[in-house]
Amino acid sequence: MESFGGNRATEHVRRRNTPKLPDNKLMALRRLEGLKKRLLRDPPLCQRYAEEMQLLLDKVYAELIPHNELHTRPHVSWYLPHHPVINPNKPEKVRIVFDCAAECGSVSLNSQVLQGPNLNNKLLGVLLQFRQGSVALMVDIEALFHLVKVAPEHRVALRFLWWPEGDLQWTSLAYWMTVYLFGGVWSPSCASYALKRTFLDHRDVCPDNVVDAQRNFYVDDLLISMQSADDGKRLAEQLRHVTSLGGFRLTKWASNSKEVLESIPESDRHKEVKEIDIERKPFPTERALGVRWDLEKDQMAVVIKHFEQGGSVTRRDLLCVICPVYDPLGFLAPFLFRAKVIFQEECRRKKGWDEAISDSNEVQW
Template sequence: MFYQVYVPDKHRDFLRFLWWPGGDTTKPLEAYRMKVHIFGAVSSPSIANFALKQTAEDNTYKYDKEVTETVQRNFYVDDCLKSVATVNQAVKLIRDLKDVCYQGGFSLTKSVSNSREVLLSIPESQRASNLKELDLDREQLPIERALGIQWNTESDTFTFKVANKNKPLTRRGILSMVSSIYDPLGFLAPFILKAKQILQELCKLECGWDEIIPEKLAKRWQIWITELEQLKRFQVDRCTKPNNFGLVRSAELHHFCDASEAGYGTVSYLRFTDAGEIHVTFILGKSRVTPLKQITIPRLELAAATLAVKITLASAGSGVSDASLIGC
């Protein structure tokens, strides 16, 4: 993506480097300058994103409003994640997105969808690599990765792939195992909190990074590892609204927070209401271990409330009709 964006001539001196002419190391070094933005430069992601969004802005008059808004709001560097209500909408949106990106020299490829009809509308060469030779009429859709999260496109659910590596029973080994679980939305927050509490106790005991942990904590850790295997069967629906749900009359975000001597946290739910039906779905969870310095329960409750308020403010632009904050 970065190579598609040129560097103005007056700025190319910032991307100078030394190299041998023609790769011949017997010749004297010469100075070269990059004409495009490079992978590894701190500035490259923001510049490439600006160029992509400016391309959409410059071509607003050619496409529907949804196309421009998708480029502005649904791209994360070179990945686009978008959900629409119907197959026809998806097919048209993919076609228009590819076209508008092409106007700026960007090529939108490796498309994935949970709909076989949508995939059939995409040329085989532009599908994700593990979909190119897939028989869409017979074979099961694969598990993909969406910004690091496992996405089962066949069942349209988020799943978790946990590699139970035989790490040593040390503080370093435990930290490595806990850090390997990628859970940005907090689906597993209550479960991971248990492991964080073990790490905190090891800090209290001043255990060395490579020192074998005490037997009591080792037993707790082995129980946690056993429960870790169960995550392979854990699934979360990707869609926040059921297929058979009618017209949404209102949408509300509800944030709950609580604290105890062991930890504190917050959880957010989205509540849809129809003419005579209500549906509630999990949105986000956050958990924290209590600080090593002893703090009263009222102060921990305030810490939990502060965490919930931050999430409430972050969701202020989500477009829901109402939001509430409840301390338990």
């Protein structure tokens, strides 16, 4: 796909008198040596990490730097350290994270690149529009940042070190990323711009309601609703077509309408929906931008940590219940407000975190 984001980044660089970047290759080598020790201690992690890195190379998201480019533009070249991150909920999956915030001489790549305008739609607006129609659809863009190319002249700042074929006994070589990174402060703005341009550039091949669907994206998640299953099926087909014209692939489809889901290829459905019998089993509960969505009942829910009463209630107990609550639509605002008032009063008492709260507040709690 043409790098809309890359062109936008070029415009930012031209407007800014960027200071020279220090030579940080030594720092990247030290970080790589630390990574090597970790991978040698954990062979299964080493294998999965090497497989993920090879996947980046196979998809040309990264590539070996040509020899004649290794020593060009030294004052704007930068080496990114990288490390594995494992989601506790998906222990089998390893994500490679490039550390754009790594510093060398108090300078990091993120500190030298303009972030760009915030082009994301408002979270509250997306969630409210999601509840307008009776047939709701939720879908994800697969690897959004990796589908937007970086302009060739900027890849010099996205270098990294790795061992050929993942063999840690070899000498590391220099590679660079050809796509945007999850840790880059500029990536959300550039990727959102590329997505919006896709809809605008192809508005002549799709109805207005499909073009307007760009307002229902929040980064790489789309939440949208229609008035009937037929409208939902038609919209799903048109969305898949127009996004494919920009090089994007929609995946992890979920809907409260079994009729709509049946029109989506099984390979593109959300894992939890894919594995159920559409005709017989009830639908599962999914996350819609962090809010629980019961597909079967078509109800939104907020998860609250269960509070077990075991002796006196402490200020730490209050915080452990209040802080994890994620409620962007404000369903629990009347209750959370009262809970926060109690917590605020206890803070004024200046007691320890594990001391019992006052008897009156414990009754209120």
